[in-house]
Amino acid sequence: ETGVTQSPTHLIKTRGQQVTLRCSSQSGHNTVSWYQQALGQGPQFIFQYYREEENGRGNFPPRFSGLQFPNYSSELNVNALELDDSALYLCASSFDQAGANVLTFGAGSRLTVL
Amino acid sequence: AQSVSQHNHHVILSEAASLELGCNYSYGGTVNLFWYVQYPGQHLQLLLKYFSGDPLVKGIKGFEAEFIKSKFSFNLRKPSVQWSDTAEYFCAVNARGGYNKLIFGAGTRLAVHP
Numbered sequence: 001e002t003g004v005t006q007s008p009t010h011l012i013k014t015r016g017q018q019v020t021l022r023c024s025s026q027s028g029h030n031t032v033s034w035y036q037q038a039l040g041q042g043p044q045f046i047f048q049y050y051r052e053e054e055n056g057r058g059n060f061p062p063r064f065s066g067l068q069f070p071n072y073s074s075e076l077n078v079n080a081l082e083l084d085d086s087a088l089y090l091c092a093s094s095f096d097q098a099g100a101n102v103l104t105f106g107a108g109s110r111l112t113v114l
Numbered sequence: 115a116q117s118v119s120q121h122n123h124h125v126i127l128s129e130a131a132s133l134e135l136g137c138n139y140s141y142g143g144t145v146n147l148f149w150y151v152q153y154p155g156q157h158l159q160l161l162l163k164y165f166s167g168d169p170l171v172k173g174i175k176g177f178e179a180e181f182i183k184s185k186f187s188f189n190l191r192k193p194s195v196q197w198s199d200t201a202e203y204f205c206a207v208n209a210r211g212g213y214n215k216l217i218f219g220a221g222t223r224l225a226v227h228p
Contacts, residue, residue: 003157033214042118042204042218043158056213090158099146099208100165103216105158 002027004106006091012112013081021076021109023091029104031097032074034066035090037108043090049074050097078111086113116141118205120219127195127226135190135222137205144210147188149179150218153201161203164188165210175199200226 005024013019025032031050035043045058049068063079072093078085088110092103121136139145149161162173169181179190188205205219 031214033216035216035218040220042206042220043216045215045217048213048215050213056215058215094214097213099210099212099214101214102148102160102163103214105150107157 004091004093004104006089006106006109008109009107010110010112012114014114015081015083017081017113018077018079019081019111021078021089021091021111023074023076023093023106025072025074025091025093026104029093029095030072031094031101032068032072033092033094033103034074034076035092036060037088037090038084039087046076048097055097081113083113086111116207116209116217118207118217118219120203120205120222122222123220125222125224127224129197129226129228130194131226133190133192133195133199133224135203135205135224137188137190137219139186139188139205139207139217141186141207141209141217145207146210147179147181148206148208148216149173149177149188149190150204150206151201152204158204161190195224195226197226197228200224 033048034046037043048056052068067075088108091106094101117140147164151161206216
């Protein structure tokens with residue numbers, strides 16, 4: 001089975017720009033979650049998508065948005081980038097949306113905002 | 115608010131030493147508990163999980179963890195560490211019955227010297 005793949009692996013943007021990060025979920029998984037991991041911290045939950053709908057959101061502003069497609073892949077979009085958005089963005093997929101499902105993580109997309 | 119606290123940010127051990135990493139969580143309801151590990155250059159991966167039943171759970175590579183409900187703790191242990199256990203370890207919790215929003219601790223970076 002294929003794991004979770006993310007692209008791009010690294011990118012550099014300037015303040016005010018917009019970025020789109022992409023994620024392909026593991027085969028057989030229908031739920032995708034996104035996490036932000038700042039340097040020296042644990043991952044922080046951004047949101048979860050299930051059946052193409054956002055069904056849970058963490059403490060992130062509306063300029064963080066996402067999509068899930070019929071093949072369960074997903075995008076994370078961040079508008080009006082700020083310096084503090086510099087972080088590793090992790091995508092995770094799971095068999096279902098419930099908390100008893102183990103997350104499979106991708107390698108992440110490292111975003112640097114200058 | 116839900117939170118996870120990991121007591122040690124950096125731990126240095128010699129091979130064959132015993133390991134215990136502390137994890138305490140704050141949450142008013144019933145939880146699922148996880149330990150994830152990130153080896154150098156690799157994805158976050160599940161080490162072990164507790165949903166219900168026997169509070170002593172065993173994971174991969176000889177790791178185990180004990181859930182003590184009265185102390186809101188889920189400490190990770192290994193009797194004898196190896197150089198290959200060098201990694202960052204994250205404790206995480208989510209609400210049982212809820213959607214899959216994991217709350218992570220800040221992580222503990224373990225270095226094992228030969």
